[in-house]
Amino acid sequence: MKRVVALILTVLQVMSFASPVIAEDGEDICSTWGQFFITSARHQYRILPECLETGDYREIITREEFCELIYETLAYIIGNIEYCDALIEANKNGTDFDVLSGEKKYPDTTALKSPFVDTDNLKIAYLNSAGIVLGKNGNRFDPDASLTREEAATILGRMGDFIELRRFENEIVFADEKSISDWAFDGVNVVCGIGIMKGVGDDLFDPRTFFTKEQAITTAIREIEAVPLYNKEEIAPNRYFIFNSFHLWVEDEAGNVVFQIPPRVGDDPGYYGMVFFPLNGKLIAVTHGNEIATSFFDLEISREILLISESAGSFEALTKDHKYIIMRQYVYGGQIGAPLSSCYAVYDFDGRELIPVGSEWKALYDAGYVDTTDSVFYEWR
Numbered sequence: 001m002k003r004v005v006a007l008i009l010t011v012l013q014v015m016s017f018a019s020p021v022i023a024e025d026g027e028d029i030c031s032t033w034g035q036f037f038i039t040s041a042r043h044q045y046r047i048l049p050e051c052l053e054t055g056d057y058r059e060i061i062t063r064e065e066f067c068e069l070i071y072e073t074l075a076y077i078i079g080n081i082e083y084c085d086a087l088i089e090a091n092k093n094g095t096d097f098d099v100l101s102g103e104k105k106y107p108d109t110t111a112l113k114s115p116f117v118d119t120d121n122l123k124i125a126y127l128n129s130a131g132i133v134l135g136k137n138g139n140r141f142d143p144d145a146s147l148t149r150e151e152a153a154t155i156l157g158r159m160g161d162f163i164e165l166r167r168f169e170n171e172i173v174f175a176d177e178k179s180i181s182d183w184a185f186d187g188v189n190v191v192c193g194i195g196i197m198k199g200v201g202d203d204l205f206d207p208r209t210f211f212t213k214e215q216a217i218t219t220a221i222r223e224i225e226a227v228p229l230y231n232k233e234e235i236a237p238n239r240y241f242i243f244n245s246f247h248l249w250v251e252d253e254a255g256n257v258v259f260q261i262p263p264r265v266g267d268d269p270g271y272y273g274m275v276f277f278p279l280n281g282k283l284i285a286v287t288h289g290n291e292i293a294t295s296f297f298d299l300e301i302s303r304e305i306l307l308i309s310e311s312a313g314s315f316e317a318l319t320k321d322h323k324y325i326i327m328r329q330y331v332y333g334g335q336i337g338a339p340l341s342s343c344y345a346v347y348d349f350d351g352r353e354l355i356p357v358g359s360e361w362k363a364l365y366d367a368g369y370v371d372t373t374d375s376v377f378y379e380w381r
Helices: 034-044 063-093 122-129 149-162 182-194 213-225 361-366
Strands: 022-025 028-031 233-236 239-243 248-251 257-261 273-279 282-288 294-298 303-308 314-318 325-331 341-347 353-359
Touching: 028 034, 034 213, 063 122, 063 149, 063 213, 149 182, 149 213, 233 273, 239 273, 282 314, 325 353, 341 361, 353 361
Parallel strands: none
Antiparallel strands: 022 028, 233 239, 239 248, 248 257, 273 282, 282 294, 294 303, 314 325, 325 341, 341 353
């Protein structure tokens, strides 16, 4: 399935599975970290199947229940991708288009017949035909059996391949790596590399532990988040910028990743965006993040060439001669509801501060770094 464009999704907070504290919200019984994901699955993404609408989400999920969840998740992804494709086509043609959330599109199962003797669930039959789930012991699916973490990782990994998610190298080294079954090893590496699953703490993946309903729902949402945000952007000849909720990267025409960096997720340090500009024949990438240092990378060598402290704010622009860097910091007013104000700084590419942090725009203008008296109207190319 060709993925021309992607979903505009909220970056969801990633939290540990380990919390033993229980929260009750209506009929939901779940861990404190799970309520956010369950609520998002129910109201934002609408991917909760009927079998998971209520109950104790700390319970072990069955193979059939997980398939029901995966089927709903896949329908959400397909529907929104098709909607975004149509929206971009409409924008290209200048035609009106209803800019509302795309509806889920369920795969057609009418012509399918279950290949398993112990279930006639056509959703399972479809996922099997798509290569996402397999049976156990020949023609049996074992729908009521519990699902292990490594089985879940394998299914989520196959689903990622089906929707053509970009794979990233898994840099997590698990102490119990040898306990992961040979048939599950690739799936675990795929989902951990993308960011869909993590370990359970203490450098362990715990492959044989059973998967809970709240863990399953969380990873289903992360599968959605792994779909790239917006269409890929051409930033230079044969260079395209793409990002999802877990990674930002640059590809060449052949789809090879030539530069990659993890974004900001939850409370962890990282980045949520990048901007690019040419400098002396080189392509420079600049990170965007909240309360985090700003990095400048030379994409020709994929190496950081400058790091500016978070105290300077974030990258705003280049000076009018494109020789120096303008940083911008937002200052909150002293009263609730007071408007934000801005202060600035100027640096050279050796990291020297030329205009100190906290300066007004007028200081940049008086020093000749910009040619407008108001930053709101200042443009750079």
